[in-house]
Structure formats: C-alpha cells, structure tokens
Amino acid sequence: MNIDSKGYKDLLNKRPLNVQALYGGEPLGLVSGRDIAAAMKELGTIALAGNARNALVIKGLLKAAKDTNSALLIELAKSESSYCGATYDNIPDYALKYSAELGHGAVFALHVDHYAIKGDDDLRKGVGHLTKILANGFTSVAIDASHLDDYANFAATRDLGTWLPSTIGLEAEVGEIKGPGELSTVEEALYYIGGLNAWGVFPDYLAISNGSLHGTYDSAAGTHEGIDLARTKEIADAIAPYGVSIAQHGISGTPLDKVATFKNYGINKGNVATLFQNVVFGIKMDPNTGNAVTEGGTYTKESDRGISDELWREMVADADGKGFSRKSGDYKKLNLSFHERILAEPANIVGRIVEDVADWAKKFIKAFGSEGSAEKVIEVVSRRPDGNSSPERAIRSPRSKYTAGNAPSKPGAAKAKGNFDD
Numbered sequence: 001m002n003i004d005s006k007g008y009k010d011l012l013n014k015r016p017l018n019v020q021a022l023y024g025g026e027p028l029g030l031v032s033g034r035d036i037a038a039a040m041k042e043l044g045t046i047a048l049a050g051n052a053r054n055a056l057v058i059k060g061l062l063k064a065a066k067d068t069n070s071a072l073l074i075e076l077a078k079s080e081s082s083y084c085g086a087t088y089d090n091i092p093d094y095a096l097k098y099s100a101e102l103g104h105g106a107v108f109a110l111h112v113d114h115y116a117i118k119g120d121d122d123l124r125k126g127v128g129h130l131t132k133i134l135a136n137g138f139t140s141v142a143i144d145a146s147h148l149d150d151y152a153n154f155a156a157t158r159d160l161g162t163w164l165p166s167t168i169g170l171e172a173e174v175g176e177i178k179g180p181g182e183l184s185t186v187e188e189a190l191y192y193i194g195g196l197n198a199w200g201v202f203p204d205y206l207a208i209s210n211g212s213l214h215g216t217y218d219s220a221a222g223t224h225e226g227i228d229l230a231r232t233k234e235i236a237d238a239i240a241p242y243g244v245s246i247a248q249h250g251i252s253g254t255p256l257d258k259v260a261t262f263k264n265y266g267i268n269k270g271n272v273a274t275l276f277q278n279v280v281f282g283i284k285m286d287p288n289t290g291n292a293v294t295e296g297g298t299y300t301k302e303s304d305r306g307i308s309d310e311l312w313r314e315m316v317a318d319a320d321g322k323g324f325s326r327k328s329g330d331y332k333k334l335n336l337s338f339h340e341r342i343l344a345e346p347a348n349i350v351g352r353i354v355e356d357v358a359d360w361a362k363k364f365i366k367a368f369g370s371e372g373s374a375e376k377v378i379e380v381v382s383r384r385p386d387g388n389s390s391p392e393r394a395i396r397s398p399r400s401k402y403t404a405g406n407a408p409s410k411p412g413a414a415k416a417k418g419n420f421d422d
Contacts, residue, residue, distance in 0.1 A: 001069055001105035003027045007378040008105070014387040016167055022092065022137050028099055030092075031377060033109040033140025033169015034389040036071045037204035039376035040268040041245060046368035048361060049073040049111060049247075051273035052091060053084045053335045054280045054342055056350060059098035060357025065106040068362055070370045071377045073140065073269070075111035080273075083332060085339020088112070092137030107374040109169060110138040113271065117145040117156045126160055140169025142207065142247070150174070150188055151407040154195045161201035166390040171247050171269070172196065175209030183228055184208035187408045189235045193242050195402030202393045205247035205269050208235055227254065229265045236266020243393050247271065251364075252278075253291035260367040270368055272360075277332060279356045280342065281315070282306020290360060298326035305356060307342055308349055314338075 001008055008029070015023075016032045023030065040047045050061045052074050065072050074095065081087050086094065092110060099106055112133055117123050130141065141164060145156040157172050164170065174192045175184030193206060211228045227248070236246045245268040251259060252275035262270060275290035284293040284300040292299055301312045315334050316326070324330040343350070365371055381389075404411050 001029065001066065001107060001374050003103070003105045007375075007382060011107070011378050011381050014381050014384060016139050016165075016387060016389070018134050019137055019139065020387070023096060026096060026100075027104045028096055029105060029107040029374075030095065030137065030139060031071075031107060031109055031381070032167055032389040033073060033111055034167065034204060034391060035377050035380050036073065036107075036109050036373075037169055037245075037268065038380045038391075039071060039373055040370065042380070043370070043373060043376050044263055045370040045373060046248075046263050046268055046270045047072055047370060047373070048364045048368060049075050049113070049269055049271045050276055050357075050361060051075050051077065051080060051113060051271070052086045052094075053080060053273070053277050053332065054339060055086045055090075055094045055098075056280060056342065056353050057276045057357050058086065058091065058094050059101070060276075060279075060354045061361050062095065062098050062102055062106040062108065063354060063358040064361035064365060065108055065374070066102055067358065068365050068371045069374045070365045071107045071109075071373045072361070072365070072370075073109045073111040075113040075140075075271070077114040077273075078112070078116050078144075079114065080332075084335040086335075088133045088136060088138065095137075107377050109140045111140040111142065111169065111171075112138050113142050114144045114173075115141055116147065117143060117160065118147045123156050123160060127163060130160075130164065134165070134168065138168075140171070142171035142173065142205075144173045144207070146173040146175055146207075146209075149407065149411055150191060150409040151404040151411055154192050154402065154407070157192075158196055158199045158201055161196060161203075162199060166202070167388055170201070170203045171205040171207060172203040173207040183210055183231050184235060185408065186234050186238045190238050191402065191406070191408055193239045193244050194397055195399075197242050197393070198395060198397050198399045198402055200395065202242075202391050203244050204391075206235070206239060206244050207247045207249050208232065210235075210248075227258070229261070232267065233265040240266065242396065243391060245269075251275075253286075253289050255289050256363060256367050257288075259364065260369075263369055270364065272364060274329075274332070275360060276357055277335070279360060280306055280353055281331070282312065292327075294327040299331070304352075306353060307345055311338070311341060311345065314341075
C-alpha cells in the first residue's frame with residue numbers, strides 16, 4: 001500500500017478516535033474492525049486473524065499484510081494475556097514499531113479475542129479492563145459469554161455490548177469452541193443475535209461451536225479436525241439478515257484445501273493461533289495443515305526453523321520441571337517466561353521466524369481469498385464522511401421476544417467443564 005496515496009491518507013484521517021489520540025501523527029494503518037468486516041462481507045472473503053502470543057508474530061503478520069496488500073486482524077485472547085509476553089498493554093506499540101520498520105502501509109485491526117465473561121464479577125470488571133484496553137489502541141472486541149446459559153449469554157453480551165463504543169468491531173459467541181460434539185444450533189443463534197439486535201447491539205461476527213478445536217490435533221490421542229460446514233452455513237444464512245457473518249475459530253490444523261472453501265459457508269473471519277506459536281518455537285508441522293507433528297510422544301524441534309536449538313532445550317527443561325507433557329498444550333504457558341529471550345535471539349533467528357510467520361500468513365490469505373482486500377477497506381472508509389464507523393442496521397424484532405422464558409436452553413443450564421477460551 002502506497003502511504004502517500006490519496007486513499008491511504010483518507011484512511012488515516014478516518015481512523016477510530018482512540019487510534020487518532022495515540023498515533024495521530026503516525027502513518028499507521030490501524031483501522032476499526034468494523035471496516036475490515038464490512039470489506040470482507042462485500043468481497044465475500046475472509047480476514048485472517050492471527051493471535052500474537054509472541055511479538056514477532058505481529059511483525060510477520062504485518063509483513064504478510066503489506067506484501068499481499070491485504071487487511072487482517074492481530075488478536076490476543078483474554079486468557080492468552082495471562083501467559084504471554086505480548087499483552088494488551090504492549091501490542092499496539094509493537095505494531096507501531098514493526099509497521100514503521102516495514103515502511104508502514106499495512107492495513108489491520110487490533111482485536112480482543114475471547115473476552116470471557118463467566119459471571120457477574122467478570123462483567124463488572126470488564127468495564128474498567130476494556131476501557132484500558134481500548135485506550136491502548138485496540139479497535140475490535142469479541143465478547144465471549146458462551147460459558148453461560150443462552151439467556152445469561154445474551155444478557156451479558158447485551159450489557160457489555162451496549163456499553164462498548166459502537167465504532168469498534170464486535171464479535172459475539174454462542175456455543176463454546178471445544179471440538180467435535182454438541183454443535184451450536186440455528187435456534188440458539190437466532191435467539192442470541194435477534195436479541196442483541198432488538199437492544200441495538202450489532203455484532204460483525206458470530207463465533208459458533210461447529211466442531212473446531214483450539215490447539216493441536218493429536219491424532220494419536222484420537223483428536224482430528226472436524227469442522228461441520230453444513231451446520232455453519234445453516235447458521236450463517238439464518239443470521240445474515242442481521243448483518244452478521246461467521247468467525248471461524250480453531251483453524252490451526254485444518255487442511256488448506258478445506259480452508260479455501262470456508263468463504264462459501266458464510267465465514268468472513270478466520271482465527272489462527274497455535275500454528276503461529278508452532279512457527280516461533282520451530283516445532284515440526286504438517287505442511288498442509290500447520291498442525292504440530294509429534295514423534296515418540298513429543299514435539300519435534302526443527303533446527304532450521306524457529307528459535308535456536310539451545311533456547312528450545314532450555315524451554316523443554318523448564319516445561320519438564322513444571323510437569324508438562326512433551327506434546328502438551330501447556331507449552332503455550334512458556335510464552336511469557338521466554339518472550340524476551342526469543343526477541344533477543346540473533347538477527348538471523350529473528351529474521352527466519354518473521355519470514356516463516358509471514359509465509360504461513362500468506363498461505364491463509366491466499367486460501368481465504370483476501371489478497372488485495374486493503375483496497376476494499378479504503379473504499380469502505382472513503383464512503384464515510386468522517387471517522388465514525390458505527391454500522392447502520394434496522395431493529396427487526398421487539399425486545400419482548402427475547403426473555404429468559406423464550407431462551408432455547410433453560411436458565412442455569414450446565415455447560416461442559418473445561419477452559420475453551422483460546
């Protein structure tokens with residue numbers, strides 16, 4: 001993207017207020033998640049959303065965005081912020097630093113992934129916490145109250161959603177992302193999205209339980225990718241009149257040829273997290289899925305990829321000391337304690353990590369069909385008279401239809417135990 005072009009300059013002038021307050025003098029292409037969502041819907045394509053458990057992922061994603069002239073999202077889940085060195089406090093400044101090093105021109109949003117609300121205490125704390133996160137420069141939020149029964153999920157999302165600025169991107173969730181098993185239903189999705197609409201809360205995306213799983217698929221343990229695209233399309237078609245499309249979570253480990261079909265099923269946002277962690281660590285990966293390959297009950301480190309072998313040995317020793325299985329998802333918890341060590345690796349190591357992240361991001365951008373989508377974002381922004389990206393949507397039903405008594409599940413209905421936030 002030419003940062004001196006008229007379109008890019010107009011985009012800079014119409015960035016969200018929080019971005020203008022922080023980076024008004026910088027040609028940083030940080031936009032509202034609303035604008036990226038609108039562009040992808042018009043194009044019928046999918047925005048890559050990459051989770052930045054390490055800051056080098058940010059640079060790789062920005063490089064991919066610039067090289068392909070594509071818009072994407074850089075995100076971090078609320079749970080990830082507790083065990084990663086990239087946080088809600090520093091990700092915006094890392095984005096500025098790396099965007100400047102690349103010469104600016106990348107168009108992207110910063111997304112709060114899976115902001116989990118598991119009860120009233122989380123809801124109250126969320127007001128102050130999200131205020132701080134948005135003040136730091138984030139431009140999109142996913143409220144995830146899917147751990148609650150249907151009415152409580154709707155009510156919590158409604159209450160926090162009516163409080164959040166309408167100019168930032170909004171994602172909501174019905175049905176926990178927990179792998180094969182119970183799927184979200186059309187009835188649940190319509191109750192949830194219809195209720196939010198009745199109260200003037202207008203999500204861009206809905207995340208659903210459609211068979212995906214966060215993390216690595218361990219075939220030896222019987223876990224395999226099983227995204228149900230037929231159910232996904234049923235839900236996508238049902239909620240489309242509300243201006244909402246599907247956010248597909250848990251794409252790591254999914255064959256690229258299947259990923260390439262996602263845009264035909266109402267999906268406009270695609271989340272990839274663990275795969276980029278595999279890249280940073282240099283774990284052996286299936287070249288068609290990005291799934292970590294385990295051999296002899298352990299992850300396999302490739303010497304010519306990711307961090308140095310010496311640092312990897314230190315990480316494995318640390319994980320062993322904590323009692324982690326050598327093929328465990330608990331390896332994600334090493335991100336915080338080794339973050340600065342990874343950033344301090346020799347320039348050739350850092351360089352190959354950034355390039356590998358960018359190469360994988362480009363594979364997804366190509367599969368998603370979103371090459372060149374930054375131009376569509378500029379077009380979307382150019383149609384607005386100013387920087388207010390609030391969506392224009394009609395209220396379709398009265399609020400009285402969305403009571404606890406009308407909810408698909410009974411109040412207090414038990415949800416599956418476990419933490420499926422990231």
